[in-house]
Amino acid sequence: MTQLAVQARDVSKSFSARTVIKDLDLEIRPGEFVALLGRSGAGKSTLLRIFGGLDPDYEGDVLVPQRHAVVFQEPRLIPWQRVLPNVALGLRPTADIKRQSEAALAEVGLAEHARAWPVTLSGGEAQRVALARALVREPQLMLLDEPFGALDALTRTRMHALLQDLCERHQPAVLLVTHDVDEAITLADRAVVLSDGRLTLDLQVELDRPRDRGNPGFIDLRTRLLAELGVPEETPSSAG
């Protein structure tokens, strides 16, 4: 039996009378990048919160690595701590942690912002700090909850490149929640669609990187994913 980074079986979750997730199974291999797609309100973030330990109130079996980290849609930096202690949040402040945090900041290109207050950062910068905060823990699983949803298109493209770069170097398993089909195909090894509480589509994305949106394979995947999401055919690109 191969080792897994995420093993979820028969997961169910309801809010009062409404069942959001029903008997869901999902396995993610170490180092695998999985994009989780679904319509608004499909339960994508709920599933991610269960994996992240933020929602203990679910049914079923969920196993995730001890070392996991979350990047939320908003950066959620602690406003009264400067950038560097934000990266080291929750780690015992040793000299080694300081060095590692500085290295993580450097990796996202913000080494010189270590002493800045979060409020002075731009949206993209703040989200890069949030990425560094996740990275510094050397996570075996990264849970990304629409981390680029609030960014402008240009910044998002650059963040995609940064994330791919970081994943190549650190090889964590990744679960990326997104509603952007192109983002999913660009980044992921595998795209799954959550609808009606289950994973109704599970596609391998076997395209060479960097991926070209005009590539026939890309277009084919997009068509199939959009169809599964219930979007009528021939919208040339998904709105972000």
Place this chain on the structure above:
Amino acid sequence: MTTADVTVAPSTTLGATAPRTATADTIQLVRPAQTSRHTSRLPRIPRLVRRAVGPLAVIGLWQLLCETKVFAPDEVASPVAVVQAARQLWAQDALQSNLLISLQRVAEGLVLGVAVGVLLAVLCGLFWLGEDLLDPVIQAARAVPILGLVPLAIIWFGVGEFPKVFLIALGCTFPVYLNTYAAIRGVDLKLVEAGQTFGLGRWGLIRKIILPGALPGFLVGLRFALVSCWIVDVVAEEINAQSGLGYLINQAQTTNRTDIMFLCLAIYAVLGLIADAIVRLLERQLLGWRRAFKGA
């Protein structure tokens, strides 16, 4: 708003479209409203000077109204008379000793009251059990007028220092409690979640996220406490003391010395200014992470 006399000519690059009259397409361009604080035409005056202008103007007006007999001399003492009273009392050593004893009482009461207020706020803010058990009691106690407790405090604790310190502490506890408690409950849940996912334990969350997040609210409570501690001090000393500023006012009343009464009021005002300056300094030191509206 300044109007720049610029008119925009109609575009001629549209080619096929019929030419339109120039007057119909004339657009008045204006500069956007100036909202920046830094472009003020006034020369830069030091902050301290700007803040002193208001109080000095009040004192000047006060002196003027006294000298022109708008205020009767036996009802309102002029600033000059107040300074003379201060000199006289200082020479008798009456000013220093009474001021010092009042300061001591207020300091003790403030420290005690703020500490209790913060402790209660933390207990009620962090634990539902604390909230359910303590908050109704505190809310009920808060509704009792503290000044009405003065006679009881004398019966309970006698006429020594403790009843005064106790009443002052009581006056400081509630504003600190209310504001700190509300601020703890107002800490962003998203930040708490972020802390949880990155491995902060219960104590870590309290120390790194909840208490720093509640700090602005606490400082508001502290401001209120710095005012109410003096109010309680005066009343306590007027009723039941042989020393202190309140006692000085009371004595001045029996001898009809309005200059001394105004002197004491002026001292309270100055103490209030100093307290405010201390809190401002604290805010600047502790809340540097905020970027808030600072006024136009």
